[in-house]
Amino acid sequence: MHNTVFEKLQNDDPEIRKTKILEALESEDLSVSFDDALENEMVLNMGPQHPATHGVLRLLVSLDGETIRKVVPDLGYLHRGYEKLAEATSFHEFIPHTDRLDYLQPIANNVAYTIAVEKLIHLEVPERGKYIRTICSELGRIQSHLIAYGTMVMDIGALTPFLWAMREREKILDIYDILTGVRFTTSYTRIGGVAQDITDEAIAGIKKFIDEFPKYLKEMRDIIERNKIFIVRTEGIGYISKEDLIDYGITGPILRAGGVNRDLRKDDPYLVYDKLDFDVPVYNDSDCLARYYVRIEEMIQSIRILHQCLEKMPSGAYNANNPKKVLPKKERVYTKMEELIQDFMIINFGVNPPVGESYSAVESSKGELGFYIKSDGKGNPFRLKIHSPSFCNLQILPLLMKNCMISDVVVIIGSVDPVMGEADK
Amino acid sequence: MNQKRLELIKSRLTDFEIEFSDINGTPAIITNPENIIIICSILKSEPDISFEMLLDVMGVDNFKKENRFEVVCSLYSLEFRDRIFIKISLDTKNPEMPSLTAIWKGANWFERETYDMLGIKFKGHPDLRRIYMPEEYEHYPLRKDFPLLGIPESLQLPKK
Numbered sequence: 001m002h003n004t005v006f007e008k009l010q011n012d013d014p015e016i017r018k019t020k021i022l023e024a025l026e027s028e029d030l031s032v033s034f035d036d037a038l039e040n041e042m043v044l045n046m047g048p049q050h051p052a053t054h055g056v057l058r059l060l061v062s063l064d065g066e067t068i069r070k071v072v073p074d075l076g077y078l079h080r081g082y083e084k085l086a087e088a089t090s091f092h093e094f095i096p097h098t099d100r101l102d103y104l105q106p107i108a109n110n111v112a113y114t115i116a117v118e119k120l121i122h123l124e125v126p127e128r129g130k131y132i133r134t135i136c137s138e139l140g141r142i143q144s145h146l147i148a149y150g151t152m153v154m155d156i157g158a159l160t161p162f163l164w165a166m167r168e169r170e171k172i173l174d175i176y177d178i179l180t181g182v183r184f185t186t187s188y189t190r191i192g193g194v195a196q197d198i199t200d201e202a203i204a205g206i207k208k209f210i211d212e213f214p215k216y217l218k219e220m221r222d223i224i225e226r227n228k229i230f231i232v233r234t235e236g237i238g239y240i241s242k243e244d245l246i247d248y249g250i251t252g253p254i255l256r257a258g259g260v261n262r263d264l265r266k267d268d269p270y271l272v273y274d275k276l277d278f279d280v281p282v283y284n285d286s287d288c289l290a291r292y293y294v295r296i297e298e299m300i301q302s303i304r305i306l307h308q309c310l311e312k313m314p315s316g317a318y319n320a321n322n323p324k325k326v327l328p329k330k331e332r333v334y335t336k337m338e339e340l341i342q343d344f345m346i347i348n349f350g351v352n353p354p355v356g357e358s359y360s361a362v363e364s365s366k367g368e369l370g371f372y373i374k375s376d377g378k379g380n381p382f383r384l385k386i387h388s389p390s391f392c393n394l395q396i397l398p399l400l401m402k403n404c405m406i407s408d409v410v411v412i413i414g415s416v417d418p419v420m421g422e423a424d425k
Numbered sequence: 426m427n428q429k430r431l432e433l434i435k436s437r438l439t440d441f442e443i444e445f446s447d448i449n450g451t452p453a454i455i456t457n458p459e460n461i462i463i464i465c466s467i468l469k470s471e472p473d474i475s476f477e478m479l480l481d482v483m484g485v486d487n488f489k490k491e492n493r494f495e496v497v498c499s500l501y502s503l504e505f506r507d508r509i510f511i512k513i514s515l516d517t518k519n520p521e522m523p524s525l526t527a528i529w530k531g532a533n534w535f536e537r538e539t540y541d542m543l544g545i546k547f548k549g550h551p552d553l554r555r556i557y558m559p560e561e562y563e564h565y566p567l568r569k570d571f572p573l574l575g576i577p578e579s580l581q582l583p584k585k
Contacts, residue, residue, distance in 0.1 A: 075556055075557060076555075076556060079557040079558070081566060083542070083567060084566055084567055084571075084573060085573075087573075119449060120449065244530070246477045247531060248529075248530055248531035249478050249479050249501075249529065249531035250531075260503065262503060268506070356449065357448050357449065358448060358449035359448055359449070359451065359499065359508075359510070368480065370480070370481070370499075372497065372499075374485060385483040391534070392480075392531065392534070392535075394534075395534045424557060
């Protein structure tokens, strides 16, 4: 086969014949031919320290030439035993640990966890607290989707949009700095509300961000969406059927890119999502490109939600008025005896929910993030099970990658957008 | 879930020894491992019940003498947008139940995780390996008798 190509080249252009590379190819020293290499199956180990695997995901890939025959994911390199730790910490003490689950959107995890605990102890948060939490969740969603967008296109080879995405994400971190006092691991929520009220400065920062962000998002889309390389490398790659998605219990953008309209914000509204007007983007192609579009459109919807939240947010209390369950304000703890006793009791003995169990789930940026809590009446959970979307979504990797090329692996991982902190718990 | 739908589910499952309870407002079926496969296939395939998704298989160690272990399956219906839980209590000495992989493919990793963390075995599972801990690890970390700080020298470290 090669000979015919070279002969053709030789006949067409005598100049090429003289180039060094063709001479090297024509020489007899090159004993390995393509046909030999294709006959052998090769097992390739990707990770856990591979830059494109988004953390410490390890994949064992069985290759036939460049085509993937089988993939076996290997998890557990970031297993820290958070479910075991939770059993030894009080309900409040576990909030900082939730930051480390899905570390791309720590603030949204804080919200998800406290909602679960409040459901267990039947505590209602005031309206303002709910609005603040909704703002936090949506900022977290944008933060996470920006990383998903940036790393996915970077894996394809476009470095500039990644830097733009990081620049926008940095602005969100600056908002967290004002809102929570911390840029990254926020630990912002408390059982019954949030750590501190949202200030005018933070509101101004969010307003500025949501006014500017659509312009920058359009820039990011313009550079990518009409780029032929991007389209060719994502369209039709990583296809999975709708039936398989449902059978594997997949949630989040991957499910919505497969034509299933399931969003807990609409189906089972928590916080104030039932009072807000937003759409759920659904695509039917179920490939990497569709997942990309779902995430981009979700960011646009998040901006819409943030606009409405800032408009509708009432004034008033942001923490529930229940001294036995909710931590008092710090300045009052230092000056008032009653508050000091409450603080001491909650910190030392916990919130002591009634005996029973509870499951609560929210729609995080990756899918359904749920917490199953079983309580025996003590201050720490008897059992806390984290239903992490990244873990469930990773299960379909072998299906997505089957019969793809080796270069598609990084694109597919980018489109699934796993976070190993959450998958490994 | 509304009362009418719950009654419908109850009427379909009258042949089996089950109890109905709830987990903080969400209905839960309490059953034993014998009939679990039939119950699950009814819940999944009957068109007017149709719990198409298995979202999670959660293991609990209740740390008591009899029926120490418990498995809580979380099911979701896309058509009716509601949940149901199935609670299966398991034996203390030999916690074992049939695998749900034949009904939902997604049960594969959830069951592997439960096996890894609590040592609950799933009969008929195609690939029951540990998922987080190394394969040669002998303990089950989420059991209540496993110490929080771990067991010294239970993980082989490289020699100096």
